[in-house]
Structure formats: structure tokens, C-alpha cells
Amino acid sequence: MNQVPTWLFGVVLSGVIAAVAYRARALSASGALAAVAAGTLTMTAGWSWGGVLIAYFVSSALLSRFRASRKESLTAGRLEKTGPRDATQVLANGGVFALAAIGYRLSPDPLWQALGAGALAASAADTWATEIGTLARAKPRSILDWRPVETGTSGGITSQGLVAGLSGAGFVALIAWLVRWPAVTAIAALVGGAIGCLLDSVIGASLQAHRWCTTCEANTEQRIHRCGTHTTVTGGLRWLDNDGVNAISTIGGALFGATAANYF
Numbered sequence: 001m002n003q004v005p006t007w008l009f010g011v012v013l014s015g016v017i018a019a020v021a022y023r024a025r026a027l028s029a030s031g032a033l034a035a036v037a038a039g040t041l042t043m044t045a046g047w048s049w050g051g052v053l054i055a056y057f058v059s060s061a062l063l064s065r066f067r068a069s070r071k072e073s074l075t076a077g078r079l080e081k082t083g084p085r086d087a088t089q090v091l092a093n094g095g096v097f098a099l100a101a102i103g104y105r106l107s108p109d110p111l112w113q114a115l116g117a118g119a120l121a122a123s124a125a126d127t128w129a130t131e132i133g134t135l136a137r138a139k140p141r142s143i144l145d146w147r148p149v150e151t152g153t154s155g156g157i158t159s160q161g162l163v164a165g166l167s168g169a170g171f172v173a174l175i176a177w178l179v180r181w182p183a184v185t186a187i188a189a190l191v192g193g194a195i196g197c198l199l200d201s202v203i204g205a206s207l208q209a210h211r212w213c214t215t216c217e218a219n220t221e222q223r224i225h226r227c228g229t230h231t232t233v234t235g236g237l238r239w240l241d242n243d244g245v246n247a248i249s250t251i252g253g254a255l256f257g258a259t260a261a262n263y264f
Contacts (some may be wrong), residue, residue, distance in 0.1 A: 004119050004247070005164065006043050006044060006046065006047070006176075006228065007040055007043055007044045009043060010039055010040040010041075010042065010043025010050060011036065011040050013039065013043070013050065013054075014035060014036040014038075014039025014040050014043070015036050015053060017035070017039070018032040018033075018035040018036050018039070019032065019056065019058065021057075021061055021113070022084075023034065024060065024061070024065070024082050025083070026061040026064060026065065026084060026085065027084050027085050027086075027090070028083075028085065028086045028087075029077035030086050030087035031084060031085045031086045031087050031089065031090045032246060033087065034086075034087035034090040034091055035057070035090050037098075037214050038053070038090065038091065038094045038095065038097075038098040039053060041098045041102055042098050043101075044101065044102070045101035045102070045104045045105045045112075045205060045248060046104075048067070048114070048179035048180065048181060048262070049101045049104070049129050050157040051175070051178070051179050052097075052116070052117070052120065052122070052123050052172070052175050052176060052179060052181075053094065054152050055171075055172075055175045056094075056120050056123070056124055056171075056172060056175070057094075059124070059128075059168075060093075060118040060123075060124065060127045060128075060131075062130060063090050063131040063132065064085075064127075064131055066131065067135060069254050071131070071134045071135065073154065074134055074135075074151045074156070075134060075151055075152030076226070077213075077216065077218060077220055077222070077225060077226045077227075078150065078152040078153065078218075078220050078221060078222075078223050079152050079221055079222075079242075080220075080221035080223075080241055080242050081099045081242070081243075084133040085259045088243045089180075089243055090248040091247075092244070092250070093123040093246055093250065094123065094186075095128070095250075096115070096116075096120075096247075096250045096251055097116045097119050097120045097123075097250075098252050100112045100115040100119065100254065101117035103115070103118060104116070106198070110181075110182045110184065110261075111258060111261075111262075112160055113176070113181050113182060113185045113188075113212065114182075114184060114185050114188035114257055114258040114261035114262075115188075115254040115255075115257065116185075116190035116194025116254070117172060117173070117176050117181070117185040117189040117192065117257060117259045118188040118189060118191065118193070118196070118253045118254045118255070118256060118258055118260075118261075119192065119196075119250045119251070119252075119253050119254035119257070120172050120189070120250075121168070121169040121172035121173065121188075121189035121190070121192050121193030121196065121253060121257065122169075122192050122193050122195070122196020122197060122199075122200070122250045122252065122253025122254070122257075123171040123196070123246065123249075123253070124168035124169060124171060124172050124192065125165040125166065125168040125193040125196060125197035125245060125253075126165065126196065126197050126200045126246065126249060127161065127163050127166075127169075128164040128165055128167055128168030129157075129161040129165030129197055129207060130161070131164070131169065131232070132160060132161060133157070133158045133160050133161020133162075133164055133165075134151060134152065134161075134162035135160075136140020136158040136159075136160035137162070137163060138158050138159070139151075139158075140153065140156030140157060140158050140161075141156065141157060141158075141204055142155050142157075142205055143155050143156075143157050143198070143201045143205050144202070144205045144206060150219065151256065154199075154201075154204030154205060154208050154210075154221065154242065154245070155157075155202065155204040155205020155206070157206075159217065165193070165197040166193070166197075167192060168191070168193060168197075169189055169190050169193020169194055169197070170189075170190065170193075172189040172193060173185075173186040173187075173189035173190050173193075174186075175252075176189055178194060183234065183264075184264045187257075187260055187263065187264055188257030188258055188260055188261040189257060191257050191260035191261075192252075192253035192254060192255075192256050192257025192258075192260070193255055193257075194252060194258040195253060195257075196249045196250060196251075196252050196253025196256070196257075197249070199249045199252045199253075200245055200246065200248075200249035201247070203240075203248055203249065204245050206236065207236050207237050207240055207243075207245075208221075208236045208237070208240050208241065209221070209236045209237060209238050209239070209240055210233065210234050210235035210236050210239060211223070211231035211232060211233055211234065212231060212232050212234045213225040213227065213229050214229060214231075214232065215227050215229040215232050216229070219234075221242060222243065223226040
């Protein structure tokens, strides 16, 4: 009897998980399709790759639903995207990991595992820091000048969020260890996750487009504010949004993580 190819299991497993996430409103329709594609590509590298990705996705989905209404009220009118994650968000957070899986499938070198671990840890660190840090009682402060900023402002950090971010990186490192990846991948996850999360905050505060709603007199990331007003860019790069920042931070996490792993 011919053995069922791993990629076929990937299609089925990714499809089931994406369908559940779609029903739970953790993913939009486009996000679900992107998740199936990323999951299938990842599974071609082996079950361990799929296990790491699933653990990351489940933890992120659960955290996004934790006290969701409270977080939405705290960040209302500021975040560019709320609600289920779309395809762009899925690929910005998991695309580098999927590419690393393809690289490992073509050439099974531990370097690809280090790159993947660093990238996914950066994404997990940012997600955990955002989802838990948003609920912090202390007012966030800009990572650039330490001035107080409104909750949900890109580049705003809290001590609670920083601890959560490190915990997210540690979570990916733990999963990498549990699936028996080389020990250096755990180091890559810790280093890549920590640096990637900080990189996300620095770029978010400095280069991401900052917008202003003249009607509500409020800072926002939204091109069209919730009041219906077209916002104006007051700082940063007009074309760089939060998805772009996330993609850059995961690439940075992959590179810094792999560099750290190379020393051990």
C-alpha cells in the first residue's frame, strides 16, 4: 500500500484547524485560505514543523479571544485592523516560517530550523506582548522617548507586555525542544523572539505610518477612521502599515535567531 504523502495530511489538518478558527472568528475567509496554504507548505518539511506551527497558532488564537471585548474598548479607533485575521496578517506572521520549512524540505540543514524558530518566536512575542500588554493597568510609554501614549499605539510598551513578549518567545523555544529540534533552535527562538519583538516596537514607533483624524482629533492607524473621515499621515512612511512592520520583525527575528544559533 502506498504511503499517504505528508502534504496531504497537511491539507486536511490545516483545513480542519482553519475551519474551526473561521467558525470561531479568529480568521477571516481569506485568512483561513492563507492558513491552509501556509500549513500545507509547512507540513512538507515534516510533522515537527507542523506541530510547532499549530502550537503557535492555537496559543495566539486563544490569547486574541482572552478579554477581547475589553481590549477592543481600550483600542477603539486606533488599530488599523480588528477582528478576525486576514490573509495578509497570516502571511506577515507565518510566511517566513513557511519559507524556512520549504528550505528545510529541499536541504535538511538545522539552519532552516533556527531561521524558522526565530521568525515564529518573533511573531509569538509580538502577539503575546500585544494581547496581554493591552490589558495592563499602567499607561504604555513610547519605546523611543518614554512619553506616555494611548493604549494600542504602535511602539507603546508596558512592563507587563515585555514580560508577555519574552514568555511568547520562551513558549516557541519550549515547543521546539519538545519536538526534538536541535538545542540551538531554542536559543534562536529566545534571541529572535526578544529582538524581533523590540524591533517591532521600534519600527512601529518610528517608521510605521502615523495618522490623524481631524474630525475626532485622534491619532490612529486607520486610513478611514471609524467616524468615516479620511485620515492624514502625520509621520512615518505612508506605505508602511502594521502588517509590514510585523513582516519586518519576523524577518529580523529569523536572522538574529539564526545568527545567535550559529555561535553555539
